[in-house]
Amino acid sequence: MRQVAVETALFHELRSQDQWQRKMASISSEIDRMPTTTTLEESSLERLRKKIDLMQIIYPRLTSRTRSTPDGSTTPGSELEVAMETRAVASLLVVTQEVIDIAHELIRGNREQAKTALLRMQTSIGMVILAMGALIVFVWLLVSRRILQPLRIFEQGTKQLAAGNYAHRLKLVQNDEIGDLAEEFNAMIQRVEAAAVELGKHRDNLAEQVLSRTTELTKAKVVAESLSQYARSLIEASLDPLVTISAQGKITDVNDASVQATGVPREQLIGTDFSSYFTEPEEARKGYQRTFSEGLVRNYPLAIRHKTGRIMDVLYNAAVYTDAKGMVLGVFAAARDITERKLLDQVLHEKNAELERATAAAEKANLGKSDFLSSMSHELRTPLNAILGFAQLIESDSPAPTVSQKRSLDQVLIAGWYLLELINEILDLAQIESGKIVLSLEPVSMVEVMDECRAMVEPLATKRCIKMTFSPLESAYFIEADRTRMKQVLINLLSNAIKYNKPGGSVILTCAVVAANSIRINIQDTGTGLTPEQMAQLFQPFNRLGRESGPEEGTGIGLVVAKRLVELMGGTIGVESAVGVGSAFWIEFKLKTARQLDIEDAAQVVLARPPVPEGTQARTLLYVEDNPANLELIEQLLARRSDLRVLSAADGNLGIEYARAYQPDVILMDINLPGIGGLEAMKVLRSDPSTAHIPIIALSANALPRDIEKSLAAGFFGYLTKPVKLDEFMDHVDLALKSPAAGWNADVDRSF
Structure with a gap:
């Protein structure tokens, strides 16, 4: 051991x-x-x-x-x-x-x-x-x-580091974890030393930035104080009362105008209820609440009561204001004094009432004038008809009048026909001004209208040695207009270009597309031209521009009627003129797609009808129409109806004569016809015992309900509107053909 x-x-x-x-x-x-x-x-x-x-x-x-x-x-x-x-x-x-x-x-x-x-x-x-x-x-x-x-x-080492000695290093060399830790500690001190140096630089830079920022803030403070003083001066410079109101309804600030409006010093106003200075505090509070709910109120009517009792009528405009975070702080309101304006409005209202009464009286007088002119025009037609009629009888009587009598009769006829033209112009103007004129707007072929107008004015141009030139159209243009009134406008412009031209002069009519969907008709003459003063008075009624003593007769209303007719049809009219060169009158309309005549469609509709038994006698339909395109459409539509025979008349008078002579089974009547209109022609046929039983169907481009009701109440059997729907058209014709020969039931709805 x-x-x-x-x-x-x-x-x-x-x-x-x-x-x-x-x-x-x-x-x-x-x-x-x-x-x-x-x-x-x-x-x-x-x-x-x-x-x-x-x-x-x-x-x-x-x-x-x-x-x-x-x-x-x-x-x-x-x-x-x-x-x-x-x-x-x-x-x-x-x-x-x-x-x-x-x-x-x-x-x-x-x-x-x-x-x-x-x-x-x-x-x-x-x-x-x-x-x-x-x-x-x-x-x-x-x-x-x-x-x-x-x-x-x-x-x-840590004590040296805590004391700020960043240059100190650990003198320790060991080949183990403690040696590694010493190396890391020295590296850490080195990084801390570098960071301290960098931090010192940043500290110096930060000091400079703080100094610079402090200087900027000082300057900004001075600017802010200046702006604040400027804003305050602007608020005080406002002639309108300005006030800021807190969320509790208390006054937080006012300007001097508010002090003047209320008679209360600024110190006493601030902190009081803003609504107590109005004649209707409850209405003021409602406006304030409305501003909070909607964010903005404009022209809110209120009345400020001065401490002396004086009342100021104002319109308040108010809006909410917020802090930087968007929180509503209160209301900023401005009042505009409208006391004088309110008095002026009251005076203006009274003046407007007087003006309305005067306008009503003038309109009534104008309507009375138009009714008088219309009535007198009709009254003058009756004796004028006798004068012209007997003058023509005497002219064609046997034995023939002597040469002296012939000259006298010619003067009577010339004066009579001119008087008839004047009466027609006065009647047109009276109807236009009273709103009684009825237009039948439909697609109208410019080629057809210009050819017809040329045929009517060429004799007058030949008589005065005026050369007429009608430029050919590039294609078949259509416009939406009343065919008869369109011819009336063109004939008036062409007649004026001939009458007021110089001997041996010329008239040139051209048509050109001026836009993608507009066409302009231009009538250029070589007359004396118009001064700027004359052009300013050109379209005034009964103003002949100083030519009353000239050789040409007239009333000065032809151009007025033409202008108003063009505008009623949706067009525009204008003139360009130079003294000694001539004048160019133009009218412009929107282009319209014409109704295409489809014979096959018409045939299909016709053939769809039950076949007519053999031996059945054909029925007669009289179509009174001045538009060849519409007439052709109806003729093609009825061409394969073996039970119908179609007659046509180009105006109302001829239609009446055909109805009396041929006794048709049904009459198709256009409303707007040259000479006598369709409504007047229908009344004539109704008053004649020989034609009273014939059903008459109105055909018009006017589809207003009141016009349809008026026509049916006047005595038409039915009313068709353009463009015609083929099935409805044939149904209406068949219904008229089945009506009793002596009359028809007025209670049946016949408007299509």
Whole structure:
């Protein structure tokens, strides 16, 4: 045991470990060989074996706590490993003490053997104690050099770092974790030093920025104060009362105009209820609440009461104002004094009422004038008809009048026909001004209208030696107009261009498309032309522009009628003139797509009718129409109806004569006809017993309900509107053909 204890001091060496194992095995063998005489000795030996086994377990743990360095030396591990090794040594000492105690027991049982064993065990235990002491000293020195000294170095480094000495570095060189930690610590100090330098730069820069910002804020404060003073001066400069109102309805600020309006000083106004300064406080509060709900109120009528009792009528304009976060703080309101304007409005209202009464009286007088002119025109037609009629009878009587009588009759006829023309113009103007004129707007072919007008004015041009030139149209243009009135306008313009031309002059009519959907008809003459003053008075009624004493007769209303007819048909009229050069009158209309005559469609409609039994007598339909295109459409539509025979008349008078002569089964009557209109022609036929039974169907481009009702009430059997729907047209014709010969039921709805 003594030898084992000595060698234990060197247990960190492999040789010592091997010797330890061999000695412990030898001790175990000796214990096994020891003789026992009593049960107590056997028990003691058994306990001793167990303690030896425990020592063999503790020793390997003690040797495993060390590690080898690259040079072969051993170094302790961490502080935890050193503590565990110390505990292992202590445990080994305890077990050794227990072994000694067991040995004492054996000695007492067997002194001779015990003495020998005890001596050897004491030696071993002494060696173990010496080894343990040496180990503890070694471990302490190692911990002091490897751990405590570096910790003191680290402590000194942290103190230098805390004191701001960033140039300090740890002078510690070890090839272990503590050495690595020292290197990281030095690197950290280096980074802190760099950061401190950078921070110093930023601190200097920040100081400069703070100084600059402080200067800017000072300047901004000066500007803000200036702006505030400027804004205040603007508010005070306003002639309108301005006020800011809090969310609770209290006045927070006012301008001097508000003080003048209320008569209350600014200090007394601020903090009071704003509505208390109005004649109707409740209305003021409603306007304030409306401003909050809608965000804005314009021209809200109120009245401010001055403390003296004076009332100021105002219109308030108010809006909410908010803070930087968008929270509504209150209302900003401005009042506009309208007291004088209200008085002016009242005066204006009274003047307007007087003007309306005067206008109504003038319109009534104008209507009376138009009614008078219309009535007188009709009254004049009757004696004029007799004059012209008897003059023509005398002219054609046998024996023929003498030369002197012939000259007198010619003057009577010329004057009579001119008087008839004047009466017609006056009647047209009266109807236009009274709104009684009825237009039948439909697609009108410009080629057809111009050809008809040319044929009517060429004799007058030939008589006055005026050359007429009509430029050919590039294509078949159609406009939406009243065919008869369109011819009336063109004939009036052409007649004026001939009458007011110079001898041997010329008249040129051209048509040109001036836009994508407009056409202009231009009539250029070579007359004396018009001055700017004359052009300014050109379209005034009964104004002949100073030509009353000239050789040409007239009333001065032809151009007025032409202008108003053109405008009623949706067109425009104008003139360009130069003194000594001539004048150019033009009218402009929108182009219209003409209704295409589709014979096949008409045939399909006609053939869809039930076949007519053989031997059935054909019925006669009289169509009174001045538009060749419409006439052709109806003729083609009825061409394959074997049960119908179509007659046509170009004007109302001829239609009346045809109706009396041919007794048709049904009459199709256009409303707007030259000479006598369709409505007048229908009344004539209704008043004649020989034609009163014939059903007459009106055909017109006018689709206004009041015109349809008026026509049906006047006596028409039915009313068709253009463009004609073929099925409805044929149904209407069949309905008229089935009506009793003596009359028809007025309760049936016949408007299509």
